Amino acid sequence: MKLAILFGGASFEHEISIVSAITVKEKLSRFDLSFIFCDQDHKFYMIDGAKMKAVTFSRGEHRKMPQIVLTNGGFEQRGLFGSKKYEMPVLNLIHGGDGEDGSIASLMDFFNIPFIGPRKEASMLSFDKHYTKWLAASLGVKTLPYEILRKEDKRAVATAYPFIVKPARLGSSIGVSIVKEAAELDYALDVAFEFDNVLVIEPFIAGVKEYNLAGFSARGEITYSIVEEPQKADFLDFEKKYLDFSRSGNVAEASVSDTLVQQLRTAFKTIYTPLFEGALIRCDFFEIDGEVYLNEVNPIPGSMANYLFDDFSGCIQKLLGSLPDKKAIRVQYDYIHSISQAKGK
Amino acid sequence: MKLAILFGGASFEHEISIVSAITVKEKLSRFDLSFIFCDQDHKFYMIDGAKMKAVTFSRGEHRKMPQIVLTNGGFEQRGLFGSKKYEMPVLNLIHGGDGEDGSIASLMDFFNIPFIGPRKEASMLSFDKHYTKWLAASLGVKTLPYEILRKEDKRAVATAYPFIVKPARLGSSIGVSIVKEAAELDYALDVAFEFDNVLVIEPFIAGVKEYNLAGFSARGEITYSIVEEPQKADFLDFEKKYLDFSRSGNVAEASVSDTLVQQLRTAFKTIYTPLFEGALIRCDFFEIDGEVYLNEVNPIPGSMANYLFDDFSGCIQKLLGSLPDKKAIRVQYDYIHSISQAKGK
Numbered sequence: 001m002k003l004a005i006l007f008g009g010a011s012f013e014h015e016i017s018i019v020s021a022i023t024v025k026e027k028l029s030r031f032d033l034s035f036i037f038c039d040q041d042h043k044f045y046m047i048d049g050a051k052m053k054a055v056t057f058s059r060g061e062h063r064k065m066p067q068i069v070l071t072n073g074g075f076e077q078r079g080l081f082g083s084k085k086y087e088m089p090v091l092n093l094i095h096g097g098d099g100e101d102g103s104i105a106s107l108m109d110f111f112n113i114p115f116i117g118p119r120k121e122a123s124m125l126s127f128d129k130h131y132t133k134w135l136a137a138s139l140g141v142k143t144l145p146y147e148i149l150r151k152e153d154k155r156a157v158a159t160a161y162p163f164i165v166k167p168a169r170l171g172s173s174i175g176v177s178i179v180k181e182a183a184e185l186d187y188a189l190d191v192a193f194e195f196d197n198v199l200v201i202e203p204f205i206a207g208v209k210e211y212n213l214a215g216f217s218a219r220g221e222i223t224y225s226i227v228e229e230p231q232k233a234d235f236l237d238f239e240k241k242y243l244d245f246s247r248s249g250n251v252a253e254a255s256v257s258d259t260l261v262q263q264l265r266t267a268f269k270t271i272y273t274p275l276f277e278g279a280l281i282r283c284d285f286f287e288i289d290g291e292v293y294l295n296e297v298n299p300i301p302g303s304m305a306n307y308l309f310d311d312f313s314g315c316i317q318k319l320l321g322s323l324p325d326k327k328a329i330r331v332q333y334d335y336i337h338s339i340s341q342a343k344g345k
Numbered sequence: 346m347k348l349a350i351l352f353g354g355a356s357f358e359h360e361i362s363i364v365s366a367i368t369v370k371e372k373l374s375r376f377d378l379s380f381i382f383c384d385q386d387h388k389f390y391m392i393d394g395a396k397m398k399a400v401t402f403s404r405g406e407h408r409k410m411p412q413i414v415l416t417n418g419g420f421e422q423r424g425l426f427g428s429k430k431y432e433m434p435v436l437n438l439i440h441g442g443d444g445e446d447g448s449i450a451s452l453m454d455f456f457n458i459p460f461i462g463p464r465k466e467a468s469m470l471s472f473d474k475h476y477t478k479w480l481a482a483s484l485g486v487k488t489l490p491y492e493i494l495r496k497e498d499k500r501a502v503a504t505a506y507p508f509i510v511k512p513a514r515l516g517s518s519i520g521v522s523i524v525k526e527a528a529e530l531d532y533a534l535d536v537a538f539e540f541d542n543v544l545v546i547e548p549f550i551a552g553v554k555e556y557n558l559a560g561f562s563a564r565g566e567i568t569y570s571i572v573e574e575p576q577k578a579d580f581l582d583f584e585k586k587y588l589d590f591s592r593s594g595n596v597a598e599a600s601v602s603d604t605l606v607q608q609l610r611t612a613f614k615t616i617y618t619p620l621f622e623g624a625l626i627r628c629d630f631f632e633i634d635g636e637v638y639l640n641e642v643n644p645i646p647g648s649m650a651n652y653l654f655d656d657f658s659g660c661i662q663k664l665l666g667s668l669p670d671k672k673a674i675r676v677q678y679d680y681i682h683s684i685s686q687a688k689g690k
Contacts, residue, residue, distance in 0.1 A: 014676040040676045042417065042455055058678035070415075072387065097674065098455075102465050106451035110387055110443075120447050124469045134479040148483075197619075274542075329442065331359040331385045333403035 001317060002088035003031045004075075006104065006115075008038040008057070012174050012195065013096030016302065018057050019246045021093050023303040025052050027248055030313045034086065036075065037062050038094060044068045044075060046086070070111050089320055092117030092300060096170060099300055100127045114323050116316070118279040118299035125275065126297040129200045130168045139270050142293045144202045144286070151197040155189055162204040165189065167196035178204050209287040210295070211254060213264045214305035215272065216280040216315065218322035222269055223315060225308035227261055229254035230284075247307045263292045271297060277324040280304055280315065346662065347433035349379040349420075351449065351460075353402070355387060357519050357540065358441030361647065363402050364591045365438050368648040370397050372593055375658045379431065381420065382407050383439060389413045389420060391431070415456050434665055437462030437645060441515060444645055445472045459668050460623070461661070463644035467620040471642040474545045475513045484615050487638045489547045489631070496542040500534060507549040510534065512541035523549050550633070555640070556599060558609045559627040559650035561660065562617060563667035568660060569610055570653035574599035575629075592652045608637045616642060622669040625649055625660065 005028075007021035008014055025033060035047040037057065046066045047056070056062055068075040074087035092104050092115050102123035108115040118126065125131045136143045147159055148168075157163065165188045167175040175195035177188035192199050214225035228251050268283050271294065282301035286293040298305075306312040350373075352366035353359055370378060380392040382402065391411045392401070401407055413420040419432035437449050437460050447468035453460040463471065470476045481488045492504055493513075502508065510533045512520040520540035522533035537544050559570035573596050613628050616639065627646035631638040643650075651657040 010674050010676075012674060014674075015678060015680045018681065040674065042457070054681040058681040102447055102469070103451040103455050106448040106465070107455060110448050110452060112387070120451070120465075121469060121473070124447065124466060128466070130483075131479075134476075134483070138475075138479070329355050329357060329359075329385065331355075333360060335360045336363065336399040336403040 001031050001320070002034070003028065003316070003320070004034040004036050004086065004088050004090045005093050006036045006038065006090050006099075007093045008040075009094035009096070009098035009104075010038075010040045010042060011094065011097035011099065012170060014040060015054075017093060017095045017099070018054055020095065020303045022052055022054065023246050023248050024091070024093060024306065025049070027303075027306045027312050028316060031316070034088065036068070036090070038098065044070070046075070046077065070107060070113075073112050089113075089323070090115040090117075091304075091316070093304070095300055095302070101169070102127070109326060112326075116278060116280065116319055116323070118276055118281070119324070122275040122279060122299060126281075126299045128169050128198075129166060129296060130198060132294070132297055133200075135275075136271065136294050141267050141270050142291060143295075144205075144293055146200050146202045149189070149199045149201055151193050155185065157185065157201055159201050159203055162206070164202050164204040165192050166200045166202070167192050168198040168200050169196050205286070205288070211256065211260070211264055211285045211287060212282055212305075212308070213268050213285065214280065214282040214301060214308045215265075215268055216319050217272060217277055218318045222265075222272060223318065224265055224268065225282075225305060226251075226253040227256055227264055228252075228308055229256075247303055249307060250310070251307050260287065260292075267292050267294060278319075280319060282308070346376050346665070347379070348373065348376045348661070348665070349381050349431065349433050349435045350438055351381045351383065351435050351444075352438045353383040353385075354439035354441070354443035354449075355383075355385045356439065356442035356444065357515060358444075359385060360399075362438060362440045362444070363399055365440065365648045367397055367399065368591050368593050369436070369438060369651065370394070372648075372651045372657050373661060376661070379433065381413070381435070383443065389415070391420070391422065415452060415458075418457050434458075434668070435460040435462075436649075436661070438649070440645055440647070446514070447472070454671060457671075461625065461664055461668070463621055463624040463626070464669070467624060467644060470620065471626075471644045473514050473543075474511060474641060475543060477639070477642055478545075480620075481616065481639050486612050486615050487636060488640075489550075489638055491545050491547045494534070494544045494546055496538050500530065502530065502546055504546050504548055507551070509547050509549040510537050511545045511547075512537050513543040513545050514541050550631070554632040556601065556605075556609055556630045556632060557627055557650075557653070558613050558630065559625065559646060559653045560610075560613055560617065561625040561664050562622055563663045567610075567614055567617065568663065569613065570627075570650060571596075571598040572601055572606055572609060573597075573653055574601075592648055594652060595655070596652050605632065605637075612637050612639060623664075625664060627653070 005021050007017045037045045037047050045062045046068050066077050068077045074085055077084040090113055092099055094104055098104055100123055102120040105120040105123050125135045133143055162180040165177050175192045179185050179188045210230055212228045212230055215222050279299050282298040282305045284295040286295055309315050350366050352362045382390045382392050390407045391413050411422050413422045419430055422429040435458055437444055439449055443449055445468055447465040450465040450468050470480045478488055507525040510522050520537045524530050524533045555575055557573045557575055560567050624644050627643040627650045629640040631640050654660050
């Protein structure tokens with residue numbers, strides 16, 4: 001079964017996308033895989049599978065490999081004497097900007113390429129933590145209280161200390177700080193504003209229980225992963241998460257009650273349906289006083305959360321067989337015809 | 346000054362986009378214009394300005410004109426002996442799907458082409474009337490109360506009759522009905538569900554005052570159009586709106602109090618800033634008991650609402666000189682370098 005892994009991108013998470021792709025390569029060895037690298041200038045390269053190592057990209061060796069371009073139905077390698085076409089479904093594994101902000105989804109849809117990954121609306125609503133709050137609220141899924149701070153606003157925060165400051169549109173903990181007292185505020189805001197003009201501020205609850213659950217919908221039903229209780233210090237910083245993206249061994253299932261599993265699955269399903277069709281996503285939750293709170297949605301989780309599934313290859317195969325259809329719009333020119341006729345032309 | 350008008354698209358509003366483009370051509374004769382037609386299969390054609398007539402497209406004559414493709418920085422016409430590049434800013438005039446749903450914005454950004462039009466987030470939030478409600482609520486701009494009905498829901502509506510049923514993601518009144526009594530409900534829902542799986546239902550207020558206001562931001566300040574009180578029957582249906590898209594003569598300013606103008610401008614500015622930078626938008630408002638309610642945001646208004654501006658050419662020129670910058674992300678491969686070193690590779 002053919003599948004192209006699309007990775008890289010003009011994103012703060014470019015490097016972890018490379019790590020993710022290398023990890024997924026091992027886990028999907030059953031597939032006939034191709035590797036398409038999107039560099040930071042949005043050039044695409046077809047990467048030799050044997051060269052799928054981090055240093056290939058950091059040393060710029062990908063530039064010696066064939067450059068390809070988007071074309072209707074796939075990618076194309078142009079040469080002096082004709083062109084070679086690559087037509088296969090794509091697994092969008094570009095984390096952060098490009099991959100999760102709706103750009104890649106728009107490109108795949110526009111060029112009519114079937115793909116695994118969030119569609120453009122799902123991307124936009126999950127990429128921005130502020131919009132995820134709106135989405136969750138509209139669906140009745142609880143999230144922590146929050147406030148929004150924009151770069152042009154006064155640096156006044158109403159949330160009580162300690163709180164957590166997050167750039168609205170970044171994953172992988174980039175630019176995130178816990179602020180324990182007023183003296184730490186300015187620095188934390190400076191750091192976060194380096195990455196985004198909009199910040200989300202939430203109470204920081206030390207020792208809160210966290211649970212991750214991944215899943216996807218295929219043939220009308222959701223396949224859930226096991227529930228994981230992620231290891232953490234205060235929270236995972238970028239470097240720890242970076243290593244996290246190369247996870248491939250299976251993890252231990254969290255020892256949680258059936259009731260909690262059911263609560264997590266219900267919340268997952270509410271968020272997933274129907275926006276995230278076509279994607280395998282991971283939702284990160286808090287549990288507070290027996291209730292489940294959505295922390296964030298990862299529409300393209302690190303290494304596709306492969307380590308949470310027993311049969312990851314089987315899951316991807318199942319998902320590939322159940323990608324959402326695009327509704328074709330056929331233009332009939334009825335209005336122009338009727339107006340031209342009325343004008344006697 | 347060079348400018349390409351991009352129009353057409355795989356959209357229910359394909360035909361009115363053609364009408365819009367023809368109208369704007371006349372109004373921007375001061376520019377060195379090109380015309381790029383996107384057909385319903387997402388092929389692009391460079392249209393001869395002399396052939397900018399509706400029948401060119403309804404008869405399929407555009408297919409005899411040069412086909413062009415997206416490339417970094419612009420469009421490209423490929424030939425046997427090399428290719429010709431077109432590099433100029435683009436005015437996104439694709440109404441509805443593609444143009445207003447974030448696809449074209451994603452493409453322009455991805456291929457690094459400067460453009461007039463809503464960026465991808467602004468597109469997504471204004472294209473879907475449901476999300477526009479979320480946006481307005483978060484900014485403290487009033488809208489009518491509403492409920493959402495999905496295709497899979499029971500056909501039970503809580504809003505009192507009469508109410509208005511709208512597909513969430515279509516402009517130009519397509520699929521919109523006023524439902525005056527229970528007997529009319531099923532048909533109205535059938536019609537609306539032809540176009541979208543999600544409907545927005547709002548109370549219908551007969552004779553409510555409507556006001557339209559267009560504008561854009563350039564060099565840090567907003568240029569407002571005059572306020573128009575649109576002519577209407579019960580509401581504009583598609584055929585009337587279609588003709589509406591070819592408007593080019595200036596309209597009379599609504600005779601409204603300075604207070605109301607100020608209220609409308611304040612609401613406009615609140616919605617516009619900072620999401621809509623780079624776009625000329627039209628906001629349609631209701632006035633009820635001295636208060637202003639946002640009805641909808643048109644991020645690519647019909648014929649760019651040229652008829653609401655005294656000096657439309659001057660406006661477009663000003664906007665072109667003030668398009669938002671994209672923040673470039675440079676990848677340094679710091680993490681891969683440090684990890685490779687740690688591994689001794």
